[in-house]
Amino acid sequence: MAETAPAPGAPTDQGGDRFISVRNVTKQFGSFTAVDGVSLDIGKGELFALLGSSGCGKTTLLRMLAGFEQPSSGQIFIDGEDMAGIAPYHRPINMMFQSYALFPHMTVARNIGYGLKHERMARSERDDRVAAMLDLVQLKDFARRLPHQLSGGQRQRVALARALAKQPKLLLLDEPLGALDKKLREQTQFEIANIQYETGITFVVVTHDQEEAMTLASRIAVMDRGRIRQLDTPRTIYEFPGSRFVASFIGSVNLFEGELVRSDGDHAEIMVPDLGVTLRALLRGPLTGKGTLTCAFRPEKVRMTRDKPDGRANTIKGVVQDFGYFGKDSLYRIKLPTQALVRVDAPNTLRGGDDDNAATWEDDVYLSIDPAAIMLFEDPA
Amino acid sequence: MKRLSPFLLTMMVLGYLYLYAPIISLIVFSFNKSRLVTVWGGFSTTWYFKLFENTQILDAAWLSLRLALISATVATILGTMAGIALVRFGPFRGRTLLSGLITTPLVMPEVLTGVSTLMLFLLMAKWIGWPARRGFSTLLIAHITFSMTYVTTVITSRLSTIDVSIEEAALDLGSPPWQVLRDITLPVISPAILSGWLLAFTISLDDVVITSFTNGPGYNTLPMLVWAKVRLGVTPDINALGSLIVGVVAIGVTLSSIVITRQERRREKEIQAALAGEQ
Ligand SMILES: Nc1ncnc2c1ncn2[C@@H]1O[C@H](COP(=O)(O)OP(=O)(O)O)[C@@H](O)[C@H]1O
Ligand SMILES: [Mg+2]
Numbered sequence: 001m002a003e004t005a006p007a008p009g010a011p012t013d014q015g016g017d018r019f020i021s022v023r024n025v026t027k028q029f030g031s032f033t034a035v036d037g038v039s040l041d042i043g044k045g046e047l048f049a050l051l052g053s054s055g056c057g058k059t060t061l062l063r064m065l066a067g068f069e070q071p072s073s074g075q076i077f078i079d080g081e082d083m084a085g086i087a088p089y090h091r092p093i094n095m096m097f098q099s100y101a102l103f104p105h106m107t108v109a110r111n112i113g114y115g116l117k118h119e120r121m122a123r124s125e126r127d128d129r130v131a132a133m134l135d136l137v138q139l140k141d142f143a144r145r146l147p148h149q150l151s152g153g154q155r156q157r158v159a160l161a162r163a164l165a166k167q168p169k170l171l172l173l174d175e176p177l178g179a180l181d182k183k184l185r186e187q188t189q190f191e192i193a194n195i196q197y198e199t200g201i202t203f204v205v206v207t208h209d210q211e212e213a214m215t216l217a218s219r220i221a222v223m224d225r226g227r228i229r230q231l232d233t234p235r236t237i238y239e240f241p242g243s244r245f246v247a248s249f250i251g252s253v254n255l256f257e258g259e260l261v262r263s264d265g266d267h268a269e270i271m272v273p274d275l276g277v278t279l280r281a282l283l284r285g286p287l288t289g290k291g292t293l294t295c296a297f298r299p300e301k302v303r304m305t306r307d308k309p310d311g312r313a314n315t316i317k318g319v320v321q322d323f324g325y326f327g328k329d330s331l332y333r334i335k336l337p338t339q340a341l342v343r344v345d346a347p348n349t350l351r352g353g354d355d356d357n358a359a360t361w362e363d364d365v366y367l368s369i370d371p372a373a374i375m376l377f378e379d380p381a
Numbered sequence: 382m383k384r385l386s387p388f389l390l391t392m393m394v395l396g397y398l399y400l401y402a403p404i405i406s407l408i409v410f411s412f413n414k415s416r417l418v419t420v421w422g423g424f425s426t427t428w429y430f431k432l433f434e435n436t437q438i439l440d441a442a443w444l445s446l447r448l449a450l451i452s453a454t455v456a457t458i459l460g461t462m463a464g465i466a467l468v469r470f471g472p473f474r475g476r477t478l479l480s481g482l483i484t485t486p487l488v489m490p491e492v493l494t495g496v497s498t499l500m501l502f503l504l505m506a507k508w509i510g511w512p513a514r515r516g517f518s519t520l521l522i523a524h525i526t527f528s529m530t531y532v533t534t535v536i537t538s539r540l541s542t543i544d545v546s547i548e549e550a551a552l553d554l555g556s557p558p559w560q561v562l563r564d565i566t567l568p569v570i571s572p573a574i575l576s577g578w579l580l581a582f583t584i585s586l587d588d589v590v591i592t593s594f595t596n597g598p599g600y601n602t603l604p605m606l607v608w609a610k611v612r613l614g615v616t617p618d619i620n621a622l623g624s625l626i627v628g629v630v631a632i633g634v635t636l637s638s639i640v641i642t643r644q645e646r647r648r649e650k651e652i653q654a655a656l657a658g659e660q
Contacts, residue, residue, distance in 0.1 A: 088552045095553050101546035105568045115554030
């Protein structure tokens with residue numbers, strides 16, 4: 001990478017792994033804080049996801065990267081260059097808008113080629129690039145259609161091709177699959193990941209769909225009310241969420257409050273009144289003893305048996321209250337003697353569905369939870 | 382097709398009569414031989430020939446046409462600029478004032494607008510010596526002022542329905558603001574610009590009140606002339622003039638709808654070509 005003189009106040013350690021650097025950025029609309037002190041680094045060629053529920057400030061953060069909004073405070077560096085005061089049309093960034101924002105009066109080919117008229121390239125070269133983009137998104141036969149003559153999925157691909165045509169250093173995608181139906185969405189997820197891999201362009205994808213973030217991204221930032229709650233790989237975020245909020249936002253989880261009975265080095269014993277038992281949990285860090293202690297475990301990490309298992313920790317007896325059959329697995333709700341409900345996800349490994357051993361309504365079952373599967377949170381939220 | 386019930390049929394005929402009977406009687410009586418407007422004296426086209434010999438009417442028509450063409454064009458340019466500023470430039474200083482100033486003539490009685498414009502011209506003549514006499518330029522300024530209001534209203538209502546993100550997308554793809562205006566905003570609102578122009582043209586063409594405050598001797602527009610003549614009694618040449626105007630309007634409407642259908646057909650063909658995968 002070419003050496004650029006650091007802008008005033010720029011950190012001196014700008015490297016390839018910190019292609020984008022967001023430093024303590026806050027955005028206020030009047031008295032409302034949409035983005036609150038966000039800092040993050042994104043590496044070159046990364047596929048990064050911003051995940052959060054609607055209204056948490058994802059689009060606002062993206063618009064600050066693209067230059068449509070100015071941060072109220074904080075700095076944004078792209079490729080070592082401070083972006084303050086740089087207009088959107090001078091940034092090496094392209095964006096795919098949530099609404100696609102296709103030009104309604106231009107054909108697909110002209111939409112895709114629009115950004116290229118600012119590049120110094122011959123007409124033939126430009127046509128070649130447009131053709132290559134049409135190929136990439138499989139819209140060769142639609143080059144001369146107008147946007148309103150396309151389906152939602154086709155429009156989405158035109159928007160992607162238009163944003164990619166200029167071969168930007170950074171591509172921002174705002175809920176790129178939001179308007180597509182489930183099947184098309186899954187297929188397009190892989191296409192986007194492929195295109196990212198082939199072009200090597202850094203992608204920042206905004207989404208409120210956790211599955212989408214998990215499938216696409218190499219790293220995810222989970223946002224909530226303008227703040228980043230956790231920034232990690234999808235696996236770490238799912239298996240080792242840093243807070244109760246993240247644990248319940250990503251996937252489903254059973255949450256129960258408890259009280260620490262004692263801890264012996266790497267294990268803790270926690271009295272959980274709702275479960276009516278004392279749980280043994282593997283400690284991954286020291287407990288401070290402050291705030292509410294929450295025990296959490298994911299439904300698929302619970303083992304469910306008809307017979308009382310021998311020598312397993314954390315065994316609880318319960319009754320099947322109801323269950324739903326989802327094909328590849330079944331979701332059970334187990335009622336405990338304490339009246340509390342526990343969600344259990346059991347895979348359907350046997351074909352036929354009338355497996356003698358499968359639990360059904362009113363059956364007595366035993367649940368056991370591995371101490372390593374129990375997550376402990378001390379956050380007040 | 383279902384047959385209309387007698388009641389519906391009657392109502393339909395009455396409705397059309399209500400709308401078109403005046404125009405039909407105007408056209409019919411323009412071919413009346415008699416000088417008396419209400420007495421049929423046989424078919425003749427004399428009034429049309431008389432009309433074309435009447436230089437007073439021809440001059441007035443030519444003045445009205447020039448005035449309408451120029452004022453509609455200038456008002457459209459200014460009104461479009463004002464509309465874009467109001468809708469797209471955010472809450473800039475003086476925005477409320479501008480928006481108020483632009484829409485006031487819409488609700489103000491025309492007489493007041495006329496009087497105040499006249500007052501302005503008189504004061505200007507006193508202080509800066511211009512306009513020494515009222516004539517084409519004062520008429521033009523007055524017409525631009527009030528027809529711009531309508532253009533701005535048309536443009537703002539159209540612009541506010543257009544997603545800002547298409548303009549942002551063009552910025553994002555490297556176009557500076559003036560190119561975005563040229564490549565995206567103006568083409569997208571062009572139907573509104575056209576209807577704004579037509580509106581301004583029509584309003585200027587038939588304005589009497591403001592025109593009568595701001596014109597000078599020798600600058601009679603067509604509506605003013607008609608107005609003056611009719612006060613002395615309706616004459617058949619006015620009928621002939623009215624019929625001609627109706628004819629021109631009808632031809633204009635027909636032509637424009639033919640052009641629009643043709644364009645649509647061509648577009649459909651292009652779509653079919655695209656569907657067939659032809660390049
Ligand atoms: N231009 C604006 N003016 C005022 N409030 C805004 C503006 N843009 C966004 N907001 C507010 O900021 C919050 C975050 O919006 P946004 O970034 O669009 O959320 P999302 O995560 O759904 O993309 C929302 O509550 C929204 O109402
Ligand atoms: Mg959004």
